[in-house]
Amino acid sequence: MFARFGNWVREGQIWGSVFRHGVPRDRRTRAMAILTNVFLHLHPVAVRKSGIRLSFTWCMGGLTFFLFLVEIVTGVLLMFYYRPTVEYAYFDIQGLRATVTLGLQRELHRWGAHAMVITIWLHMLRVFLTGSYKPPREFNWSIGVILLVLTLLLSFTGYLLPWDQLAMWAITVGSNMARATPGVGTEGPLSSFIQIGGVPLVHAGDDARFGLLAGTFVGPNALLRFYVLHCVFIPVVVTVLLAVHFWRVRKDGGISGPL
Amino acid sequence: MMSSLLAAGSIFDTIKDGINALCQPHWFLILSVVALIVFLLGYRRFTKPVFAIPFAAVCIVFFLASCLDPNFVEIVKKADNVPIVMMMFAVSFFLWLAFRQAALNDEATENGQPLIEAGADDKVLVWPDLVYIELIALVLCTAFLVVWAIVLRAPLEQPADPNVAPNPAKAPWYFLGLQEMLVYFDPWLAGVVFPGLIVVGLIAIPYMDTNPRGNGYYTFKERPFAITTFLFGFLILWVVLIIFGTFLRGPNWNFFGPYEYWDLHRPMALLNTEFHDLFWITLMGRALPTESWAFVPGYIIRELPGILLVGAYFVLGPLVLRMLFFRKLYLQMGFVRYGVMSTLMLVMMLMPIKMALRWTLNLHYIVGITEWFLNV
Numbered sequence: 001m002f003a004r005f006g007n008w009v010r011e012g013q014i015w016g017s018v019f020r021h022g023v024p025r026d027r028r029t030r031a032m033a034i035l036t037n038v039f040l041h042l043h044p045v046a047v048r049k050s051g052i053r054l055s056f057t058w059c060m061g062g063l064t065f066f067l068f069l070v071e072i073v074t075g076v077l078l079m080f081y082y083r084p085t086v087e088y089a090y091f092d093i094q095g096l097r098a099t100v101t102l103g104l105q106r107e108l109h110r111w112g113a114h115a116m117v118i119t120i121w122l123h124m125l126r127v128f129l130t131g132s133y134k135p136p137r138e139f140n141w142s143i144g145v146i147l148l149v150l151t152l153l154l155s156f157t158g159y160l161l162p163w164d165q166l167a168m169w170a171i172t173v174g175s176n177m178a179r180a181t182p183g184v185g186t187e188g189p190l191s192s193f194i195q196i197g198g199v200p201l202v203h204a205g206d207d208a209r210f211g212l213l214a215g216t217f218v219g220p221n222a223l224l225r226f227y228v229l230h231c232v233f234i235p236v237v238v239t240v241l242l243a244v245h246f247w248r249v250r251k252d253g254g255i256s257g258p259l
Numbered sequence: 260m261m262s263s264l265l266a267a268g269s270i271f272d273t274i275k276d277g278i279n280a281l282c283q284p285h286w287f288l289i290l291s292v293v294a295l296i297v298f299l300l301g302y303r304r305f306t307k308p309v310f311a312i313p314f315a316a317v318c319i320v321f322f323l324a325s326c327l328d329p330n331f332v333e334i335v336k337k338a339d340n341v342p343i344v345m346m347m348f349a350v351s352f353f354l355w356l357a358f359r360q361a362a363l364n365d366e367a368t369e370n371g372q373p374l375i376e377a378g379a380d381d382k383v384l385v386w387p388d389l390v391y392i393e394l395i396a397l398v399l400c401t402a403f404l405v406v407w408a409i410v411l412r413a414p415l416e417q418p419a420d421p422n423v424a425p426n427p428a429k430a431p432w433y434f435l436g437l438q439e440m441l442v443y444f445d446p447w448l449a450g451v452v453f454p455g456l457i458v459v460g461l462i463a464i465p466y467m468d469t470n471p472r473g474n475g476y477y478t479f480k481e482r483p484f485a486i487t488t489f490l491f492g493f494l495i496l497w498v499v500l501i502i503f504g505t506f507l508r509g510p511n512w513n514f515f516g517p518y519e520y521w522d523l524h525r526p527m528a529l530l531n532t533e534f535h536d537l538f539w540i541t542l543m544g545r546a547l548p549t550e551s552w553a554f555v556p557g558y559i560i561r562e563l564p565g566i567l568l569v570g571a572y573f574v575l576g577p578l579v580l581r582m583l584f585f586r587k588l589y590l591q592m593g594f595v596r597y598g599v600m601s602t603l604m605l606v607m608m609l610m611p612i613k614m615a616l617r618w619t620l621n622l623h624y625i626v627g628i629t630e631w632f633l634n635v
């Protein structure tokens with residue numbers, strides 16, 4: 001009964017137009033299943049048997065990517081409720097709890113972000129311990145490091161958005177560092193030498209920290225700036241780099257293994 | 260009955276006091292380094308299930324027992340600290356997994372047997388083999404995350420108030436290693452230069468590591484130097500410092516044992532030894548030089564010993580290291596690679612060196628040109 005219905009669906013025009021191959025039961029159709037699907041063809045058709053063992057990759061790169069997708073979905077849901085202004089930010093987050101049915105998106109987003117930081121470290125550890133950064137994969141390791149930095153920055157910029165004490169002071173501690181940037185922070189070494197006729201060029205109103213916060217303290221401009229970085233700029237850059245990263249995994253010969 | 264209970268209580272208190280004392284930064288760090296070295300020396304034995312499983316059990320029991328202590332629980336159960344506990348267990352587990360396979364592989368190569376990962380032509384189709392693994396991983400991960408989200412609410416404290424600073428004010432947990440560096444170095448190093456060099460150093464790894472072996476499989480024997488250095492950086496100078504920052508740093512950034520109460524009124528640690536005092540006053544037996552000489556300001560002369568010391572560290576360091584340990588490596592790597600590698604390594608070692616100087620001499624700055632914010 002079900003089998004017949006299933007066959008009827010799979011032989012119909014609609015199914016056939018979406019999946020341009022038969023049921024993946026033999027080598028040819030299984031290869032087609034990968035080749036004709038834009039998402040699945042991130043993979044090659046066939047892979048080294050030892051490379052896909054869980055004990056080899058720990059699936060950590062895959063989980064990191066999956067958590068990134070979770071962050072995008074839950075992040076969009078959060079953006080429906082959240083307004084990045086000093087008046088509303090805190091109360092929007094508070095309201096999420098009280099008013100939204102099944103309002104888990106904030107929890108999923110926050111714990112997913114923490115989890116992603118952990119999985120990316122573990123992914124890096126596994127790549128290191130299997131020596132998978134060695135030729136020909138040097139460049140993909142470098143892209144990975146940039147992805148690591150961007151992941152941490154994503155987490156960092158997101159930390160401010162709830163606009164509670166935890167958020168504001170964590171970002172204050174973090175962004176105070178920028179004040180000490182050599183040459184371009186007011187309290188950085190050598191910055192006092194950058195002056196014209198005794199007028200200092202680097203001061204609290206134009207130094208590196210000011211650039212980060214769009215102000216001299218963590219205020220409304222910083223909130224807006226972090227919001228835009230968090231929701232638009234960094235995710236877009238990460239997405240582009242991820243495309244390169246995955247592409248290179250394939251072009252560098254697939255998951256590494258002994259020669 | 261009562262008295263035996265009391266006696267048991269006091270035994271636990273003694274144990275707790277002992278652990279609190281061992282968690283002082285110097286002991287904690289030294290013990291971690293010793294543990295890492297012992298593990299790397301004996302990885303073939305220690306990763307065997309007969310050792311690993313009881314060890315894991317002891318750790319878990321110990322952790323659960325610690326949760327009976329109110330001060331311990333207070334900090335561990337903070338919603339944002341839960342992931343760090345997960346990270347500690349996850350890192351330990353995956354280290355075991357990696358080194359177990361390294362041990363098996365290293366034994367296999369010694370006996371002329373194939374590696375676990377052998378079989379370059381052994382291919383399987385992505386559909387179904389890989390796609391299904393991914394699907395299962397995805398479902399499990401989702402389930403895990405949903406349960407986590409239901410059980411644990413995301414924290415939301417009081418609305419932001421620029422006039423009320425919490426004590427301690429902590430950076431997000433994944434940056435606590437950097438915040439811990441602030442104890443030992445000024446922000447321009449701990450917050451800007453070191454993070455920058457960590458990133459540069461990580462990117463440089465594949466270009467510095469010229470060892471062709473160990474590409475694509477778990478091993479320790481074939482690349483002991485690379486793995487030891489990386490694990491020292493990752494486990495000791497990153498993970499352990501995060502543990503410090505999360506669990507052991509309390510009000511005024513004072514250090515507290517895991518079973519200690521975070522006392523707001525404990526005074527801040529005092530730093531009072533400057534290297535220029537040690538040199539000019541203690542060693543030379545004279546006052547600090549203040550006069551300028553020609554166009555060199557007095558404070559540069561005052562700091563000259565420190566400047567020379569740091570300069571010598573970076574100029575002579577690579578040469579000395581080469582003579583002592585890296586003769587073969589130098590030939591293998593060549594001048595540029597070796598120069599970059601040894602410099603980055605010396606930068607990394609600045610942290611433990613400064614820590615040791617702080618613990619022994621209570622040293623504040625090696626070079627203290629406070630006039631320019633140029634302090635090391």
Ligand code: HEM
Nearest residue numbers: 057061062064065124132140141144145147148254255256
């Ligand atoms: C957003 C972060 C990242 C994602 C989503 C990601 C994803 C992946 C995936 C899915 C793979 C396939 C194999 C596997 O799962 O292990 C992979 C491989 C690889 N990744 Fe990443 N990665 C990320 C960050 C990093 C970082 C931080 C590094 C290193 C610093 C890195 C270096 C590499 C290298 C060298 C490979 C090739 C490994 C091999 O062929 O065995 N990646 N990555």
